[in-house]
Amino acid sequence: MIDTKENEERGRMIAHTLAAVVDDIVRESGYEAMPYGQQQQPSKFEAFRAPGISIRDYLMRIHKYASCSPECFVLALVYIDRLQCMQGFVLTHLNVHRVVITSVVLAAKFFDDHYFNNAYYAKVGGVLCKEMNELEIEYLLLINFSLHVSTDTYTRFYNELVGHYNRTSSGGRHNPYMSSSPYYDVEHFVAEDPENEGQLIACRQ
Secondary structure, X not given: OOOHXXXXXXXXXXXXXXXXXHHHHHHHHOOOOOOOOOOOOOOOOOOOOOOOOOHHHHHHHHHHHHOOOOHHHHHHHHHHHHHHHHHOOOOOOOOHHHHHHHHHHHHHHHHOOOOOOHHHHHHHHOOOHHXXXXXXXXXXXXXXXXXXXXXXXXXXXXXXXXXXXXXHOHHHOOOHHHOOOOOXXXXXXXXXXXXXXXXXXXXXX
């Protein structure tokens, strides 16, 4: 069984790479400079203004405190892809943070044996518990409750993350935690409660 330290480092690398991929998606959408309400039909995920935390730092916070398995970050990317494909959802700088935290929460609840309640995840994500509940329901409705991921689909998305890491890492440096084999046993670990860092996500009102 993979040890906790190795599993945590692998999760950190996958989360870091996921952040880079999501940043690229937002950049390529062409909507990042447009104000609230002009990109698409405003959704529960959309904020009036962009949060003051980068998506990289946000995902590093989620990795640190959510204590989910590395696989959850791969599943989160699958769910984001489904959201875009099934609903034509456009990922922007105004909605990306809420989409990411909800994607990871759904992945943890679906895949991991142990997970936290939404009150805890809300603190991790910097939103109210009531909003976390609403985001979870909205996301499930948008993807038609399609949480199951086949082995082939998981492998494809995992390898896309590995490929992105290899293309963008310094000198194409090999990292054993980002190998081409996505199959590991899951080692659970528990992080301390998130510190009270205030509201990370920009309020909609």
